[in-house]
Amino acid sequence: MSLTDYDAVVVGSGPNGLAAAIALQQKGLSVLVLEAKSTIGGGLRSAELTLPGFVHDICSAVHPLAAGSPFLQTLPLAEHGLEYIYPPVAAAHPLDGGIAALLEGTTEETARGLGGDAAAYRKLVGPVVRDWPALAPELLGPLHFPKNPWMLARFGLKGLPSAAWLARRFRTRQARALVAGMAAHGMLPLTNWTTAAIALVFLATGNDRGWPIPRRGSMALAEALAGYFLSLGGRIETGVFVRSLSQLPSSRCVLLDLTPRQLLQLGGHRWSSLYRWQLERYRYGMGVFKIDWALAEPIPFLAEGCRRAGTVHIGGTFEEIAAGEASTARGIQAERPFVLLQQPSVFDTTRAPHGLHTAWAYCHVPNGSREDMTESIERQVERMAPGFRERVLARHVFDTARMEEYNPNYIGGDINGGVMDIRQLFTRPALRWSPYRTSSKGIYICSSATPPGGGVHGMCGYHAARRALKDVFRIG
Ligand SMILES: Cc1cc2nc3c(=O)[nH]c(=O)nc-3n(C[C@H](O)[C@H](O)[C@H](O)COP(=O)(O)OP(=O)(O)OC[C@H]3O[C@@H](n4cnc5c(N)ncnc54)[C@H](O)[C@@H]3O)c2cc1C
Numbered sequence: 001m002s003l004t005d006y007d008a009v010v011v012g013s014g015p016n017g018l019a020a021a022i023a024l025q026q027k028g029l030s031v032l033v034l035e036a037k038s039t040i041g042g043g044l045r046s047a048e049l050t051l052p053g054f055v056h057d058i059c060s061a062v063h064p065l066a067a068g069s070p071f072l073q074t075l076p077l078a079e080h081g082l083e084y085i086y087p088p089v090a091a092a093h094p095l096d097g098g099i100a101a102l103l104e105g106t107t108e109e110t111a112r113g114l115g116g117d118a119a120a121y122r123k124l125v126g127p128v129v130r131d132w133p134a135l136a137p138e139l140l141g142p143l144h145f146p147k148n149p150w151m152l153a154r155f156g157l158k159g160l161p162s163a164a165w166l167a168r169r170f171r172t173r174q175a176r177a178l179v180a181g182m183a184a185h186g187m188l189p190l191t192n193w194t195t196a197a198i199a200l201v202f203l204a205t206g207n208d209r210g211w212p213i214p215r216r217g218s219m220a221l222a223e224a225l226a227g228y229f230l231s232l233g234g235r236i237e238t239g240v241f242v243r244s245l246s247q248l249p250s251s252r253c254v255l256l257d258l259t260p261r262q263l264l265q266l267g268g269h270r271w272s273s274l275y276r277w278q279l280e281r282y283r284y285g286m287g288v289f290k291i292d293w294a295l296a297e298p299i300p301f302l303a304e305g306c307r308r309a310g311t312v313h314i315g316g317t318f319e320e321i322a323a324g325e326a327s328t329a330r331g332i333q334a335e336r337p338f339v340l341l342q343q344p345s346v347f348d349t350t351r352a353p354h355g356l357h358t359a360w361a362y363c364h365v366p367n368g369s370r371e372d373m374t375e376s377i378e379r380q381v382e383r384m385a386p387g388f389r390e391r392v393l394a395r396h397v398f399d400t401a402r403m404e405e406y407n408p409n410y411i412g413g414d415i416n417g418g419v420m421d422i423r424q425l426f427t428r429p430a431l432r433w434s435p436y437r438t439s440s441k442g443i444y445i446c447s448s449a450t451p452p453g454g455g456v457h458g459m460c461g462y463h464a465a466r467r468a469l470k471d472v473f474r475i476g
Contacts, residue, residue, distance in 0.1 A: 008253045018225040020461035043415070049396040051294045054356070058406070064210070066458070075228055080227035092308075092313070099174065100174070105206075107126045114170075134147075177318050187416060244267065256443070272439035288398075300386070315339060341360070343357070361381065442468075446461045
């Protein structure tokens with residue numbers, strides 16, 4: 001490895017690592033990104049996992065938080081090849097009997113589809129959608145004194161309670177199920193505090209501008225971020241697995257796009273005993289079991305709206321999903337799990353050979369579970385789309401161990417960088433004045449194990465870089 005000095009070295013090239021590197025490079029600093037794998041991107045890679053010509057998103061597929069990210073939105077990513085496609089329906093939630101709740105492009109359209117709950121939906125979600133442009137920067141960051149405390153308090157009154165509380169505002173099973181599917185993204189029991197906020201954020205992003213997918217797959221976002229970073233003069237080295245902080249070239253600061261478990265492995269002796277104690281107690285959450293399919297035809301959902309949706313939430317009623325998530329959180333696998341499914345090739349012809357299709361789905365499993373969930377996931381899809389299995393040409397699966405082997409940040413298959421409950425939401429990875437500072441001067445953590453947590457938005461990286469700019473370079 002080169003012995004050149006840098007202003008900053010970033011370890012890991014996930015969306016947060018790349019966002020941090022860009023925020024530093026934009027200030028004219030010299031920045032090196034080191035990535036363990038042979039390609040960049042972390043949760044933003046796409047590859048032919050099943051058959052030649054079928055491009056699958058290995059991790060993230062749908063990017064509402066990236067498209068609405070207060071930092072990523074400011075970058076000229078379209079000039080570097082990023083094009084978002086907005087499926088006409090952001091997310092659909094089918095129920096037995098061929099009906100579905102649809103998260104459409106506006107609050108009004110979504111409300112109209114909810115029949116007897118239209119007014120309740122407008123009243124609940126309308127104000128969040130209206131406030132969303134101002135709310136996003138407040139929610140997608142560390143704890144701070146808000147610019148508009150009243151607006152945040154208004155959101156907090158609805159968001160602090162549980163999704164179970166939120167669902168009680170609705171009478172129809174469609175509206176209640178819609179809430180369950182949105183909240184389940186948080187990978188927490190739906191009776192937990194703040195799971196209402198998770199549901200509201202996903203509903204608001206759907207009604208604000210939709211849930212986009214990048215043309216050519218999520219790797220297009222990684223390529224655009226890297227392309228812009230390189231155009232500013234940044235440098236990336238791939239194939240460098242960092243095993244110790246002492247292996248890094250000299251620099252004025254280091255930013256780690258890693259989670260606490262790896263911080264302990266990489267530089268245990270560098271941390272104070274208090275910080276080490278805090279990192280050791282950091283909690284990881286449920287894992288995922290993921291399947292990618294090559295398909296002969298689109299998925300034959302009974303409910304027509306599901307065929308127009310980028311994302312489909314499969315798991316039945318609120319009660320079914322809540323019971324499944326609660327059981328999985330206790331370490332007992334749900335027999336009929338909640339399944340999060342994406343069908344990108346319906347909207348993006350670059351994903352599969354002409355006339356053929358791809359789809360991706362995962363369900364939540366206890367952390368570290370080795371159980372093969374193929375049968376359970378496919379049974380759930382078949383339940384809402386009879387004939388689905390006959391269309392499968394090939395499949396590829398990731399259990400939690402393969403997930404972690406693929407990306408060491410996914411400890412036990414946890415794709416959120418740690419539990420995102422109220423105790424660990426703003427204090428991740430440790431209770432400190434700034435969560436991005438480690439106990440070692442000049443070393444920062446910038447992954448999804450910091451606020452605001454999991455998802456593709458780059459805001460963990462952006463806020464960590466801002467902290468480093470202030471502390472080390474006195475740039476405010
Ligand atoms: C199956 C799946 C589906 C998902 N779906 C979505 C979705 O649809 N939408 C969404 O918004 N989010 C989704 N996510 C979550 C999202 O991908 C993550 O929250 C996000 O990628 C976290 O970004 P990060 O930069 O913190 O870390 P990561 O993206 O995990 O990047 C970390 C990088 O660091 C590298 N690295 C690790 N250790 C070392 C080391 N020692 N030395 C050098 N490099 C190292 C890794 O190889 C990796 O490239 C999904 C995740 C998974 C796994």
